[in-house]
Amino acid sequence: MSESRLVAFTDGIIAIIITVMVLEFKTPSATSFAALWALRHEFAVYLFSYLALAVYWVNHHHLFQLVRHVSTPVLWANMIYLLTLSFFPFATAWLGSTRLTALVPAMFYGGVNLLANLGYGCLVWTLMRDNRKLREPVRLYAGSFRKNVFSVAANVVAMASAFVWPPLVLIIDGVNLIVWAVPDRRIERHVWQKQHKNL
Known part of the structure; x- marks a missing residue:
């Protein structure tokens, strides 16, 4: 299977998740x-x-x-990744309705962030195994996987921090997101070099 079909499917599902999330908003009771x-x-x-979904x-x-090629394990890993992202609308609505003061909704929201990072890590690990004969891509995948391990640890700390003050979940996970806001530049360089080599 071509990777373009999987990417298009993923784009569509994430767009639907964001749409469902905004539909959870209730209009104000007054004007x-x-x-x-x-x-x-x-x-x-x-x-x-x-921002997290972005x-x-x-x-x-x-x-x-x-x-360049998507195997069946990669397809399933991507589906698991999308499953974890699909919890965001529910977690967002629940935490927002508590004015960020309740322990369990804050921990649940942190848990959704943790699941999303685990889902992404599962996808990267599957891609590493699927492309183990291709030296350069595997090395680049490994960089993302190591970064993901630290990110998961930060998610666990964020969940535990809810016992101290529930908004800390958003603060710690927000700092964690900043680390991922700029994707691995080595991937961009590798793709750019490959494209110009083929010219």
């Missing part, structure tokens, strides 16, 4: 700015979730620039 201000927590969590999408896009 005043005060009523809109009362929804600030929902907007804050939605913005965070939107970061996951950008990294997925860059990762699959190394891929």
